[in-house]
Amino acid sequence: MKALIVIPTYNERENIADILGDILRAAPDADVLVIDDNSPDGTGRIAGELAADELRIHVLHRPGKLGLGTAYIAGFRYAIERGYDLVFEMDADYSHDPSYLPSFFTAIANADLVIGSRYVRGGGTPNWSAPRKFISGGGNTFARAVLGIPIHDCTAGFRCYRTAALRTLDLARIHTQGYAFQVEMAYLFWKRGFRVREVPIIFVDRRVGKSKMSRSIFIEGFVWVVRTRLFGDPALHAAPSREMASAAAPAATDADAPSASTAGTSRPSSRP
Ligand SMILES: Nc1nc2c(ncn2[C@@H]2O[C@H](COP(=O)(O)OP(=O)(O)OP(=O)(O)O)[C@@H](O)[C@H]2O)c(=O)[nH]1
Numbered sequence: 252m253k254a255l256i257v258i259p260t261y262n263e264r265e266n267i268a269d270i271l272g273d274i275l276r277a278a279p280d281a282d283v284l285v286i287d288d289n290s291p292d293g294t295g296r297i298a299g300e301l302a303a304d305e306l307r308i309h310v311l312h313r314p315g316k317l318g319l320g321t322a323y324i325a326g327f328r329y330a331i332e333r334g335y336d337l338v339f340e341m342d343a344d345y346s347h348d349p350s351y352l353p354s355f356f357t358a359i360a361n362a363d364l365v366i367g368s369r370y371v372r373g374g375g376t377p378n379w380s381a382p383r384k385f386i387s388g389g390g391n392t393f394a395r396a397v398l399g400i401p402i403h404d405c406t407a408g409f410r411c412y413r414t415a416a417l418r419t420l421d422l423a424r425i426h427t428q429g430y431a432f433q434v435e436m437a438y439l440f441w442k443r444g445f446r447v448r449e450v451p452i453i454f455v456d457r458r459v460g461k462s463k464m465s466r467s468i469f470i471e472g473f474v475w476v477v478r479t480r481l482f483g484d485p486a487l488h489a490a491p492s493r494e495m496a497s498a499a500a501p502a503a504t505d506a507d508a509p510s511a512s513t514a515g516t517s518r519p520s521s522r523p
């Protein structure tokens with residue numbers, strides 16, 4: 252299957268060359284798309300130079316910092332338009348270890364979305380402080396409880412989607428940016444009845460460079476979860492076109508769960 256690994260970057264000069272090399276080796280049949288938001292540190296220029304020497308590397312240069320959600324939506328569109336079967340989300344900062352990529356390819360054979368999960372057996376965040384564990388774990392528990400999503404790690408950003416399933420969503424109606432974006436995508440897949448599967452990952456802190464996390468990202472997540480519980484998700488109300496829907500066959504069952512360390516999912520609830 253043709254796969255595209257999307258790496259959004261903003262000031263990842265110290266990481267970009269190494270991570271691209273490691274990804275190309277770990278996923279020898281995949282292409283990579285770097286989406287750079289005009290990083291002041293020159294990440295986009297470095298990525299462009301690497302792309303000039305390696306046909307499997309592509310770069311999308313955007314004019315300024317437009318956020319993670321819009322970067323991934325641009326990556327999804329790129330993958331759909333160019334006929335990729337699979338599209339990955341992955342960070343540039345080594346929190347998402349490229350050596351896990353093969354396990355995603357194995358799991359996606361029986362899924363429409365594979366999430367690299369910190370909260371299934373075998374996964375974890377060993378070098379996080381207790382407050383950080385509490386915030387991340389608490390956010391996940393909150394989203395699961397309020398929305399009823401049966402996914403252990405719905406804020407995780409190391410993922411593989413089937414583009415055929417993505418095509419059934421109205422991407423223009425997805426406006427979330429940070430953790431809320433990851434929760435929204437997981438929620439939409441689950442509500443649509445697509446198969447969501449989790450594979451364990453050990454999440455490590457970024458090697459070098461600065462985090463782009465901010466308080467507003469947490470507030471966005473909280474507000475989005477509560478609003479969606481009350482009013483539903485507009486992206487779900489959009490009826491997919493017949494042509495799009497026939498491109499993907501939503502799975503009604505999840506019969507063949509691959510192993511104890513993965514968590515299958517379930518059918519959509521009747522909630523909005
Ligand atoms: N194109 C683009 N990339 C971004 C933007 N914000 C963050 N990124 C990239 O998205 C990935 C995740 O961002 P991080 O700052 O590592 O956020 P995080 O992983 O949630 O937080 P840390 O755990 O502190 O690293 C990295 O590859 C960033 O360079 C943005 O606005 N535009």
Ligand SMILES: [Mg+2]
Nearest residue numbers: 342344346457
């Ligand atoms: Mg990071």
